[in-house]
Amino acid sequence: MTGVRSRLWRFFEKAAYKRRLELVDEALKAKQSVLLEDEGGQTFPINISVIIPTFLKDKSELSGYRYEVIRNELMVLSQLITNGLIDEVVIVDGSRTPEGQLDDGLAQRIIASAYRTISLFHDQVDLLNKFPVLKDRAKLGLYDFVFKVLHQLDGNIQNAAEKAGLKFTRFPAGKGSGLWLATGAASGDLLVYLDSDIRNLEEWQIASLILPILREYKLPDGVEFVKAYYARLAVNLDSPEKGFYELGGRVTRLFMIPFLKALAKRGVLKGLDKIRYPLSGEFSARRRFIESLSFPGDYGVESGLLIDIWRKKMLGKISEADLHVYQHFPRSDTLITDMAAQVIKLILSELDGSVKLDEGIADEYLSEAYKELERTYDLFDRLEVKLEVSQSVRRTFYKDVEKDRMRIKSYEQTLRSLLKSRNSLRKTVLKLPPWKELTTSLEGRNFQNYLRRRAVTYTFQLLCKQRLTRYD
Secondary structure, X not given: OHHHHHHHHHHHHHHHHHHHHHHHHHHHHHHHHOEEEOOOOOEEEOOEEEEEEEOOOOHHHHHOHHHHHHHHHHHHHHHHHHOOOOOEEEEEEOOEOOOOOEOOHHHHHXXXXXXXXXXXXXXXXXXXXXXXXXXXXXXXXXXXOOEEEEEOOOHHHHHHHHHOOOOOOOOOOXXXXXXXXXXXXXXXXXXXXXXXXXXXXXHHXXXXXXXXXXXOOOOOOOOOEEEEEEEEEEEOOOOOOOOEEEEOOHHHHHHHHHHHHHHHHOOOOOOHHHOOOOOOOOEEEEHXXXXXXOEEOOOOHHHHHHHHHHHXXXXXXXXXXXXXXXXXXXXXXXXXXXXXXXXXXXXXXXXXXXXXXXXXXXXHHHHHXXXXXXXXXXXXXXXXXXXXXHHHHOOEEOOOHHHHHHHHHHHHHHHHHHHHOHHHHHHHOOEEOOHHHHOOOHHHHHHHHXXXXXXXXXXXXXXXXXXXXXXO
């Protein structure tokens, strides 16, 4: 019986592999069929940018498995640049020292890896070294690197933001702030957002995020936003090549999905409870669509974008892409609890003034969370799912229901605490303005243009630090 299952699995695996290769080809053909027109009537192909936020928690990660994940993602992106599916990669780094100052250690490592991995970027850097006039253009931010890096704690960006009327004591750290900056800096007509902790990223997964928008790009009611969903598996860090895995997506699986279900039963945020993986960091959007949305500054960014879409009655513009099985290296439960608190703050802040929530919603969340926990583990107990995951991941599934129940209780306590102080939450939740709104002013347009130039000059500076080129 085991031999029959194994042969069946190999058959389905080959069929799935063939289909995934076809997805990349389909996306490339769809891209080639979409021609845009400039002010002079000249047509040009659509431009696609990929945005990845990075963050170094500890210097040990520079030589650990977490850094290898970023390097592997660069290899996948290199292939997509070579075949023409994507045109630009923008990394936005938020690493900082224990004192809160800018730390460019990770950015330097990423630049060095991109130089070795992305052939077009390598050639562009070599051209700088051959032709001094191109180096002069890079210093001014006028060179067209296919791979760029921004640092969100860059003091130059802070100064430019103040001139644009964005008044911050310092430009805020946080995932959402980084994504907002990179959105302004990227040049693509279609933007793809990826997390930096995905161990098994493949080309077809990026194509899956792009294809729904490209297919309907010219339609007035076409897809404008694609959200990924997947089975998220947390790989143990001690020995990821031969260890065990657990169910990942703790905040999504144990808080966000059941909380949205509890809210929907009260008629609140109805429709968002149908999104399969609301907190996935992998999504794509047309520029005009994403620029109409405001970005929360922290880990509440995915929630905030969805709520903004819901508020604008544009849920019909969302499509979902099945990215199958995602392996990632999990962060500590302490950090995850902080992430959950940021998500809860964002949701309560967004609902403040329009919906009255009593503490009974915490009881309703708890009930939905335990149901979701049981449903999820029942799914992974099914033989066909176990077989598929074991063949894909080749690790032992470690089932820890008790720990998940403890996490649910922790999220419930955080929710109750924040419900009590919700009247003051709006003051603590930072939201960055929609780019569409910001660029209606000359100062806003100047700021966006500056970001695009700064991405080039900062990339050039990192190349100099790595001695891949010289400033002279």
